[in-house]
Amino acid sequence: MRELxxxxxxxxxxxxxxxxxxxxxxxxxxxxxTLAGAxxxxxxxxxxxxxxxxxxxxxxxxxxASRYPEWGSAAVVGGAIAATLHTERAGEVTIGVLxxxxxxxxxxxxxxxxxxxxxxLAQRRRPALEAGARGTVIGLQLAxxxxxxxxxxxxxxxxxxxxxxxAVRLAGQWSFSGPLSRSVVxxxxxxxxxxxxxxxxxxxxxxxxxxxxxxxxxxxxxLAR
Amino acid sequence: MTAPAFNAAVPDPSPVPSLPAWTWFKVFTRLLAIQGAxxxxxxxxxxxxxxxxxxxxxxxxxxxxxxxxxxxxxxxxYFNAHPYLASVAVGALARAELSxxxxxxxxxxxxxxxxxLGSVGDRLVWAGWLPFxxxxxxxxxxxxxxPLLVIGIFLVLYNAGHFxxxxxxxxxxxxxxxAVAPAxxxxxxxxxxxxxxxxxxxxAGVALPLAAxxxxxxxxxxxxxxxxxxxxxxxxxxxxxxxxxxxxLVLVLIALFALLSVxx
Numbered sequence: 008m009r010e011l012x013x014x015x016x017x018x019x020x021x022x023x024x025x026x027x028x029x030x031x032x033x034x035x036x037x038x039x040x041t042l043a044g045a046x047x048x049x050x051x052x053x054x055x056x057x058x059x060x061x062x063x064x065x066x067x068x069x070x071x072a073s074r075y076p077e078w079g080s081a082a083v084v085g086g087a088i089a090a091t092l093h094t095e096r097a098g099e100v101t102i103g104v105l106x107x108x109x110x111x112x113x114x115x116x117x118x119x120x121x122x123x124x125x126x127x128l129a130q131r132r133r134p135a136l137e138a139g140a141r142g143t144v145i146g147l148q149l150a151x152x153x154x155x156x157x158x159x160x161x162x163x164x165x166x167x168x169x170x171x172x173x174a175v176r177l178a179g180q181w182s183f184s185g186p187l188s189r190s191v192v193x194x195x196x197x198x199x200x201x202x203x204x205x206x207x208x209x210x211x212x213x214x215x216x217x218x219x220x221x222x223x224x225x226x227x228x229x230l231a232r
Numbered sequence: 233m234t235a236p237a238f239n240a241a242v243p244d245p246s247p248v249p250s251l252p253a254w255t256w257f258k259v260f261t262r263l264l265a266i267q268g269a270x271x272x273x274x275x276x277x278x279x280x281x282x283x284x285x286x287x288x289x290x291x292x293x294x295x296x297x298x299x300x301x302x303x304x305x306x307x308x309x310y311f312n313a314h315p316y317l318a319s320v321a322v323g324a325l326a327r328a329e330l331s332x333x334x335x336x337x338x339x340x341x342x343x344x345x346x347x348x349l350g351s352v353g354d355r356l357v358w359a360g361w362l363p364f365x366x367x368x369x370x371x372x373x374x375x376x377x378x379p380l381l382v383i384g385i386f387l388v389l390y391n392a393g394h395f396x397x398x399x400x401x402x403x404x405x406x407x408x409x410x411a412v413a414p415a416x417x418x419x420x421x422x423x424x425x426x427x428x429x430x431x432x433x434x435x436a437g438v439a440l441p442l443a444a445x446x447x448x449x450x451x452x453x454x455x456x457x458x459x460x461x462x463x464x465x466x467x468x469x470x471x472x473x474x475x476x477x478x479x480x481l482v483l484v485l486i487a488l489f490a491l492l493s494v495x496x
Contacts, residue, residue: 029264030315032362032390037369038383050379058373058443061366066478068358071312071350072272076479098493100447105490108483125271129278136278136308139301141285144308148282151269183493186450191489193444194458198465199478204367204436205470207359211429221437228375228438229445229455 008171010047014087015164017046021079022159026069026118027152034079036060040086040107052093053086056103060085062196063108066203072122077114080163081107087167088174098181101188102174104196110166117158125151248407249330251287256402258286263322263398267315274310276318280325281308283318287326303329306338312346314353319398321345323405324412333410341410348413352421357397360428365390367435374442 021042024034033039037057044053060082067075085107092099128150129136135143181188208214266279284307291299307329313321321342328338369386377385404415444462445455469478 026270027265027268030267031387031394032365033383033387035366035386037366037373037386041379041383045379054373054379054382055447058370058447061370062440062443063479063482065363065366068354070354070358072275098490101486101490105483105486108479108486111479112483122271125269126273129269129271129273137305139304139306139308141295141300141304144278144281144285144304147278148265148268151271151278152265155268177490177494180494181490182496183489186448186454188489188493189448190450190454190458192486193447194461194465195482195485197440197444197458197462198469199482200436201440201462201466202469202473203478204363204433205466206473207363208429208433208436211426211433214430214433217430217434218437221434221439222441223437224434225371225374225438225441229441 008168010087010091011164011167013046014043014083014167015160017043018080018083018163018167019156019160021083022077022114022162023152023156025077025079025159027155034082036064036078036082036085036107039079039082040089040103043083043086044090047087047090049090049093052090052099052103055100056086056089056107057082059100059104059192059196060107062200065200066206068207074119075115076108076111077118077159077162078111079114080159080166081111081114083163084110084166084170088171091171092174092178097183097185098178098188101192102177102181104192106166106170106174109170110162113166114162117162121151121155121158124154248327248409249290251290251326251330255286255290259283259322259326260398260402262286263319263402266318266322274308275312276315277307277309277311280311280318280322283322284326284329288329290330302335306335306342309342311342313349314357316357316394316397317349317353317401319401320349320405320412320415323402323407324409325405327406327409331409337410345412348416352416352425355425356421356428357393360425360432361393362390364428364432364435365393367432367439370443371435371439374439374444374446376446 021034021039024031040057040060041050041054044050064078069075085103088106089099089103092102128147132143132147262283266283269278270276281304288300288303289295291297291303293299307325365386368389369382372385373382405412408415441459444458448455448458
């Protein structure tokens with residue numbers, strides 16, 4: 008597992024982007040999983056995992072204080088696992104997606120803990136904050152950023168160290184064909200994305216017709232190829 | 233009678249101070265980390281204080297002065313907004329503090345501004361621009377784009393909107409000051425979410441079949457089965473919306489599928 012250290016660093020940088028800095032969305036699964044795949048030598052396999060996760064992540068709306076899965080570090084774990092397993096006969100994308108979803112669930116919990124930790128730090132420094140101490144405000148901000156980076160690095164390291172050996176064993180005993188494995192995953196991901204699109208966009212006037220028009224264009228493009 | 237805090241039918245009469253370009257650079261780069269200490273107590277409050285601090289150094293007495301410390305205490309208290317549109321608040325609050333607007337008025341303004349900046353930003357960015365950029369790049373994937381191009385399309389498209397919004401927010405906040413409300417009635421912010429939603433709906437329609445086809449890499453019958461199955465499942469998910477989290481459902485179903493693959 009020589010790849011663990013670079014992946015942990017990538018997970019840290021990507022995990023930091025989810026909420027704290029700079030929110031340029033390179034933490035989106037499409038990007039993070041592809042980068043992780045590239046780190047272990049197969050960007051295309053990482054991209055395939057990223058596409059599936061991105062479809063699922065469309066349903067996640069990170070409004071305010073809501074709880075949501077942490078897709079950044081999770082996509083690094085999933086993309087790297089699928090890319091490492093690319094020599095297996097089938098199921099590598101499915102296993103990568105499974106590992107990423109499990110990590111995203113735990114990652115969401117770690118985000119909640121991080122926010123509680125930040126609140127604890129702020130409470131301890133309340134007198135200084137109320138006195139307008141410049142150093143305290145800057146210190147709390149830097150402490151929060153550092154904590155988030157450490158959180159994401161630890162999450163990526165622990166998740167990859169635990170899930171990679173499990174994924175190797177799972178891939179060795181995988182009995183379904185590649186097309187069937189991908190069909191099941193893609194059907195589920197597409198269903199999540201389509202239902203999310205409906206829920207998010209249907210209140211906009213005429214959105215359903217735009218969606219229907221888009222489907223027609225998409226199918227025509229498929230036929231034209 | 234006191235002046236309304238968030239009424240902006242009239243221009244802000246406070247004088248416009250001037251800040252060096254380097255200070256603006258520092259404020260803007262700090263805006264990228266505004267959520268660095270986000271927590272359940274003060275939410276974005278510490279971040280606002282952190283971002284506005286380089287500008288507050290120009291208050292009489294500098295960083296050791298009473299005015300600076302009082303302003304820092306005010307600006308680091310509870311605040312909530314969308315992280316990108318918080319730039320509007322940072323610009324407006326920096327101007328108000330440097331113009332010597334009374335503390336009570338600034339506090340009322342902060343309270344009044346938080347709600348609109350949160351709801352507008354959420355609709356425009358999280359429920360609009362982000363899924364739109366994501367679906368456009370998924371369509372590019374479906375059309376055969378290579379990995380670098382797919383992520384390039386996403387990052388360039390998304391961040392064009394992201395940075396434009398932050399820069400616009402800081403600029404409009406600073407130039408309008410406490411009279412920033414009409415700027416939030418900008419057609420882009422009022423009607424933009426609906427336009428982006430329609431564009432994203434169209435992009436979803438194009439992207440879903442294309443992305444499925446490329447990932448499956450199988451015959452048309454397999455694709456048809458997957459798309460029809462997905463449509464039926466999606467209809468079911470819409471009916472149970474709010475009761476099931478999509479990613480947890482997929483996690484459980486794929487785990488069962490994996491288990492079946494191993495034990496059969």
